[in-house]
Amino acid sequence: MPVEIERKFLLSAFEPPPTAVRQHIEQGYIAIKEDGTEVRLRRIGGSFVLGVKRGTSGPEPSPVRIEVERELDEGEFADLWPATEGARLAKDRYTFDASGVTVYVDVYQGELAGLRTAEVEFDSEPEAAAFPAPDWFGPEITGVKAYKNQTLARQGLPKS
Incomplete structure (x- = not known):
């Protein structure tokens, strides 16, 4: 499981x-469950993706989630987007x-304008825990x- x-x-x-490298992303949610499981659609440039994310169980927020994504064609995306x-x-x-890692910075638009976040993905939980956030990062969320x-x-x- 990815x-x-x-x-x-x-x-x-x-x-x-x-x-x-800049990419414009439009993202919408088809379903969101109480446990945080989500089914989302994304348009990234000329690509269309259906994704499902599900958190791992535990009392503390975890950096680990199961994520499965599948490419859609434009017609499938258009049918689901509403x-x-x-x-x-x-x-x-x-x-x-x-700092030796790939950083993803999201600059939000529309009603979320002014919000900026940085994400870093890791190969393991120990690697994530050991990551020293650079000074230009703000509070962890x-x-x-x-x-x-x-x-x-x-x-x-x-x-x-």
Whole structure:
């Protein structure tokens, strides 16, 4: 089963480095369960993806989630996209290497404008735990429900 191990941080500011690759992402949620399981659609440039994410069980927020994605054709995406009404977001994702890891910075748009986050994915939980966040990263928000994309898409920016 494909597993995603990532840590997520807030950013107060972001200036893309010259090496960053930018992708525009439109993302919508078809289903979100109470346990955090989500079924989402993504349009990334000319690609269309159906994804399912499910967290691992435990009392503490975990950087580990099961993630399965499948490519869709444009017609399939168009048929499913209306089901995401009321649970959508748009962002620009910048991907680049920094401090020996690949960093994904999301700069949100629309009602979420002003929000910027950085994510780093890892091959193992010990590697994730040992990662020294760079000084330009802000507070860690890994597992914080208010900053999960599914919550942002439905409820907007956190109040605090």
